[in-house]
Amino acid sequence: MRIIEEAAITRAVQEMAVAAAHHLEPDILDALLAARDRETSPLAKNVLDILLKNADIASREMIPACQDTGICTVFVTLGQEVTVRGDLLAAIQEGVRSGYAEGYLRKSVCDPVTRKNTGTNVPAVIHVEVAPGEEFRIAFLPKGCGSENMSGLKMLPPSSGIPGAMDYIVETVVKAGPNPCPPLVVGVGIGGTFERAAYMAKKVLLRPVGRPSEREDVARIEAEVLARINQAGRGVLGLGGCNTALAVHVETFPTHIASLPVAVNIQCHSHRHKQVVL
Amino acid sequence: MSLLRAPIDFADFKPVTLPLADDAAAELRAGDLIFLTGTLYTGRDQTHRRLCALLDEGRELPVDLRGQLLYYVGPSPPRPGRVIGAAGPTTSYRMDAYTPRLLDLGLKATLGKGARSLPVREAMRQHGAVYFAAFGGAGALLSQCIKAVDLVAFEDAGPEAMFRFEVCDFPAVVINDVAGRDFYEEIAAQKG
Numbered sequence: 249m250r251i252i253e254e255a256a257i258t259r260a261v262q263e264m265a266v267a268a269a270h271h272l273e274p275d276i277l278d279a280l281l282a283a284r285d286r287e288t289s290p291l292a293k294n295v296l297d298i299l300l301k302n303a304d305i306a307s308r309e310m311i312p313a314c315q316d317t318g319i320c321t322v323f324v325t326l327g328q329e330v331t332v333r334g335d336l337l338a339a340i341q342e343g344v345r346s347g348y349a350e351g352y353l354r355k356s357v358c359d360p361v362t363r364k365n366t367g368t369n370v371p372a373v374i375h376v377e378v379a380p381g382e383e384f385r386i387a388f389l390p391k392g393c394g395s396e397n398m399s400g401l402k403m404l405p406p407s408s409g410i411p412g413a414m415d416y417i418v419e420t421v422v423k424a425g426p427n428p429c430p431p432l433v434v435g436v437g438i439g440g441t442f443e444r445a446a447y448m449a450k451k452v453l454l455r456p457v458g459r460p461s462e463r464e465d466v467a468r469i470e471a472e473v474l475a476r477i478n479q480a481g482r483g484v485l486g487l488g489g490c491n492t493a494l495a496v497h498v499e500t501f502p503t504h505i506a507s508l509p510v511a512v513n514i515q516c517h518s519h520r521h522k523q524v525v526l
Numbered sequence: 527m528s529l530l531r532a533p534i535d536f537a538d539f540k541p542v543t544l545p546l547a548d549d550a551a552a553e554l555r556a557g558d559l560i561f562l563t564g565t566l567y568t569g570r571d572q573t574h575r576r577l578c579a580l581l582d583e584g585r586e587l588p589v590d591l592r593g594q595l596l597y598y599v600g601p602s603p604p605r606p607g608r609v610i611g612a613a614g615p616t617t618s619y620r621m622d623a624y625t626p627r628l629l630d631l632g633l634k635a636t637l638g639k640g641a642r643s644l645p646v647r648e649a650m651r652q653h654g655a656v657y658f659a660a661f662g663g664a665g666a667l668l669s670q671c672i673k674a675v676d677l678v679a680f681e682d683a684g685p686e687a688m689f690r691f692e693v694c695d696f697p698a699v700v701i702n703d704v705a706g707r708d709f710y711e712e713i714a715a716q717k718g
C-alpha cells in the first residue's frame with residue numbers, strides 16, 4: 249500500500265495550473281512549427297509566426313498564452329494499491345483554486361443559471377479512473393470555451409458507418425470556421441454510449457499531438473479525416489492556408505448493436521495540458 | 527516596441543488611429559492588416575447584457591459609444607507592476623444579439639474573432655461601421671500592445687467588466703468593411 253498526502257496533490261495541481269497557462273508543451277509547439285514549415289499561404293505563415301512568438305512571450309514574461317485560462321478538467325488514474333490520506337477531490341479543487349488565485353489566471357467559471365462567476369475558477373470537472381497497481385497520475389487539461397463551444401456529439405445510426413462518422417467530424421470542424429482559433433487538435437470518441445463518447449473525445453486530447461492510434465484501422469481514419477479537414481477547412485484563424493487542424497486523435501469503445509455515437513471535442517492551438525505522476 | 531523587433535513580417539500592417547474617423551473607416555478594405563493605436567473600450571457577454579439592460583430602462587450608458595471601437599475581451603488579471611494580463615479576443619458571435627443596437631447608437635467598430643451574423647453585417651453596412659479580427663489565442667503578445675487600462679463600469683463582473691484601453695500598434699485584420707465585404711467569406715469561397 250502506497251500513501252499519498254492530500255497536500256502533495258494540492259501542490260501538484262496548483263503547479264500544473266500555473267505551468268499549463270504559461271508554458272505550452274513541446275508536442276503542441278513542435279506541431280505548430282511543423283505547420284509553419286508546410287504552410288502555403290503567406291498570411292497564414294505570418295500568423296503562425298505570431299502564435300509561436302506568443303508562446304515564447306508567455307513563457308518568458310509569465311503572461312498566460314491565452315487570456316481564457318479555461319475551465320479545468322482533471323483526469324486522475326488511481327491505482328488500487330494507493331491510499332490518499334485526506335480528501336482526494338477536495339485536494340484537487342484546492343489546487344485549482346490556489347493556482348488560479350496565485351498565478352494571476354482568469355476566473356472563468358460561473359453558475360449556468362444565474363451566470364454569477366464563482367470567483368475562484370472552481371469547481372473543476374474531475375474524472376477518477378481506478379487502475380491496478382500503485383500508479384497515481386493526474387492529467388490537467390484547462391480548456392477555453394471558444395473551442396469547447398464548437399464541439400458536438402451525434403448519435404448516428406449504424407448504417408451511417410465510419411464514412412458517416414467521418415463526414416460528421418469534418419462537418420463539425422469546417423462549420424466552426426475561425427471561431428475555435430485553428431489550427432486545432434480534434435479529439436474524437438467513436439462508440440460506447442452518449443457520455444462515454446464525449447469522455448473519450450476529451451481525454452484523447454491528452455495523447456501527444458499527432459501520435460497515431462495504436463489501432464491501424466483507427467489510425468487510417470485519423471489520417472483521412474485530418475487530410476479532409478485541411479482540404480476543406482478555413483485555415484489558421486480562418487485566414488486561409490492548409491492548416492486548419494494539426495492532428496485528429498480518435499479513441500474507440502465497443503458500442504450497442506443499434507448505436508454509433510460520435511463525439512468531437514475541438515481544441516484550439518493554445519492546447520494547454522500537463523501531467524504528473526506522484 | 528517588442529513586436530516590431532520580432533522576426534515577424536509586420537511590413538504589410540498599416541497604421542489606424544482610434545477612435546476611428548468616418549473617412550478612415552471608409553478607406554479600410556476586407557483583408558487589410560492594420561495596427562491600431564489610440565483609445566478603445568472593452569466588453570464581452572456580461573457588459574453587453576448590462577449595456578442593453580440600461581438602454582431598456584431608458585438610462586444612460588457609462589460611456590458615449592459614438593465613434594468608438596468595442597473590443598471583445600475578458601483579460602486575465604495583471605501581475606504586480608503590469609497594466610494587464612493576457613488580453614486576446616473572445617468569439618464575437620456571442621455579442622451578435624446586442625451589436626445592432628449599439629451600432630444604432632453610433633458604435634463605429636468592433637474587434638473580436640470569428641464571423642458575424644447577417645443582421646450584424648447588415649447593420650454595419652447601414653451605419654458605415656467595420657469589424658476587425660484580432661489574433662485569437664495570442665493573448666500574451668497582444669498584452670504587450672496595451673499601454674494603459676482604466677476600469678469604466680461593471681467591476682463586479684470580474685474579467686467581464688468594461689475597461690478603457692490605450693493601445694499601440696495592436697495588430698488586427700479587417701474582416702467586414704463599409705462596402706459589405708466579408709474576408710472570412712472570401713477565404714471560404716477560395717476553398718470552394
Ligand code: SF4
Nearest residue numbers: 314392394429516663
Ligand atoms: S479558443 Fe483557445 S486560443 Fe482561442 S481564445 Fe479560446 S482558449 Fe484562447
